Structures are given as C-alpha cells and as structure tokens.
Amino acid sequence: MGLVQSFGISRSGLQVERLRMDVVSNNIANINSTRQANGAAGPYQRQMLTIAAQSGGPSFSTVMGQQGGDAPPGGVTAASITNDPTPGRRVYDPGNPDADPTGYVIYPNIDLTVEMADMMGAGRSYQANATALNAIKNMAQAALGIGH
Amino acid sequence: MIALPAIGAASALPALSLVPGGSASALAPAAGAGGGPNFGSMLSDVLGQLSNTEKNTTNLITRAAAGDNVDIHDVMIATQTEGLAFNTAVQVRNKLVEAYQQVMQMQM
Numbered sequence: 001m002g003l004v005q006s007f008g009i010s011r012s013g014l015q016v017e018r019l020r021m022d023v024v025s026n027n028i029a030n031i032n033s034t035r036q037a038n039g040a041a042g043p044y045q046r047q048m049l050t051i052a053a054q055s056g057g058p059s060f061s062t063v064m065g066q067q068g069g070d071a072p073p074g075g076v077t078a079a080s081i082t083n084d085p086t087p088g089r090r091v092y093d094p095g096n097p098d099a100d101p102t103g104y105v106i107y108p109n110i111d112l113t114v115e116m117a118d119m120m121g122a123g124r125s126y127q128a129n130a131t132a133l134n135a136i137k138n139m140a141q142a143a144l145g146i147g148h
Numbered sequence: 149m150i151a152l153p154a155i156g157a158a159s160a161l162p163a164l165s166l167v168p169g170g171s172a173s174a175l176a177p178a179a180g181a182g183g184g185p186n187f188g189s190m191l192s193d194v195l196g197q198l199s200n201t202e203k204n205t206t207n208l209i210t211r212a213a214a215g216d217n218v219d220i221h222d223v224m225i226a227t228q229t230e231g232l233a234f235n236t237a238v239q240v241r242n243k244l245v246e247a248y249q250q251v252m253q254m255q256m
Contacts, residue, residue: 003232007225014221133225140232144239 005056006136012075013129016051019078021122023049024115031110034098043098044108045083052079084109187244194237198230205230 026047033044056074061067086109094103205226212218 004229007229011221011225015219018219018221130221133228137228137232141235144232144235147243 003136003140007133009056009073009075010129010133010136012054012077013132014126016049016076016078017122017126017129020049020051021119021126023047023081024119024122027108027110028112028115028119030108031112033108034096034105043088043106044110045085045088046108046110047081048084049081050079052077187248191241191244194240198233198237201230201233 030044036042036044054074054077056072059069059071061069088106088109090104090106092103093099093105096105099105208218208223208226212220212223
C-alpha cells in the first residue's frame with residue numbers, strides 16, 4: 001500500500017470529522033429556528049451524521065481468485081445526514097407568527113449539552129486523525145534514513 | 149584480499165558502461181547485459197513524478213490562499229506528500245551517484 005493510500009485513510013477521517021463538526025455547528029446555529037430551510041412546515045429538525053467504514057478495494061483473496069478475506073483498510077465515509085424525528089419542545093406563545101392554532105410554538109429538538117459533547121468528540125477525533133497522519137509521515141521519513 | 153565493493157550497487161546499475169578513464173560524461177545509458185531499466189530513465193521517472201506532485205500542491209496552495217473552498221488538512225497533506233517525494237528523489241539520487249562513484253573507483 002503506497003504512501004498516498006496510507007495518507008488517504010487518515011485524510012478521510014479528517015474530512016468526516018470536519019463534516020461532523022459542520023453538522024454540530026449547524027444544529028447549534030439553528031437552535032431557535034422555528035421554520036425549515038425550504039419553507040416547509042414545522043421547526044428545524046436536529047440533523048445527525050451517519051458514518052460508515054469504507055472498503056479499500058478488493059481483498060487480497062479476491063484478487064487471487066479465491067473467496068473470502070477482508071478488504072484492505074480504506075478509511076471512512078459519511079453515509080448520510082438524516083433528521084432526528086424526536087418532536088421538539090413546545091412553548092406557549094400565541095403572539096408568535098409561527099404559533100399553531102392552540103397558541104404553541106414548537107422549537108427544534110436540539111439539546112445544547114448533547115451538541116457540545118458531540119463537538120468535543122469531533123474535535124478530539126480530528127486531532128487523533130492528525131496524530132495518525134504524523135505517525136505515518138514519521139515512518140516514511142525513518143525509511144528514507146535507511147543506509148545512513 | 150581485495151573485497152569487491154558495492155556488489156549490490158553494481159547489480160542495481162546493469163546498464164552502466166565502464167569507460168576506461170572514468171570521466172563523468174561516461175554516465176551514458178547503454179544497453180546493459182541485464183536488460184534492466186537504465187540509469188537515465190530511472191532518474192527521469194522519479195523527477196517526472198516529483199513535478200506532478202509539485203504541480204498539484206501549488207495548485208492546492210493557490211486555491212487555499214485565494215479563499216476557495218479548500219480544506220486546510222488537504223493543503224497540509226499535499227505539502228507533506230510533496231516534501232516526502234522530494235526527499236525520496238534526493239535519496240535515490242544520492243544512492244545512485246554513490247554507487248556510480250564506487251564503481252568508477254574500481255581498479256582495473
């Protein structure tokens with residue numbers, strides 16, 4: 001596996017963690033959004049990122065013409081961004097333009113503590129991927145020092 | 149007992165023509181007895197890959213500096229990859245030149 005492919009594994013991790021951070025930032029920014037982006041009815045729904053592992057190509061056994069075997073490491077990819085269907089909290093505010101006929105306004109189902117925990121998790125995972133990348137680079141530099 | 153120096157180096161350069169007198173211009177690619185890749189094409193291959201990497205990296209850095217939608221980690225990974233490719237090319241050159249010099253110093 002070449003150096004570019006090895007970097008590609010950590011690079012995919014960095015990209016996914018950046019996307020996860022973007023989703024968390026979007027949730028925090030929309031914590032009081034009573035309307036959706038496309039003008040549909042209802043408040044902003046909390047978004048969740050689904051992360052899936054990625055295959056690095058056919059496994060060694062498959063290339064050799066046999067069944068089975070695990071694929072080489074291929075990093076990670078973002079599978080989808082889905083909405084959290086949990087209903088949001090209801091606040092009694094009849095004067096609000098987005099109030100329903102009973103006078104309640106429905107705010108997004110975003111809990112700030114949960115988002116903060118996700119944010120810290122994404123930040124630490126990003127740092128861990130950067131550390132792995134540095135370790136791969138150090139290995140390559142150690143290889144360049146062979147023979148000195 | 150004279151130990152033959154750099155047997156491995158001699159086999160890595162099968163196409164090196166040993167011109168008596170040993171001038172630097174004798175490093176001409178010739179059809180080697182082993183039939184392997186010659187020295188000139190090896191070095192030019194390495195330099196070609198290096199220039200490709202460098203083109204991609206400068207393109208990425210320019211876009212990042214202009215404020216395009218480029219991730220910072222992509223720029224850093226590209227610069228590190230280019231640095232490693234450059235160091236590899238330098239090491240390959242060093243080893244090839246060292247092997248050539250050892251072969252040239254052989255007493256005939």
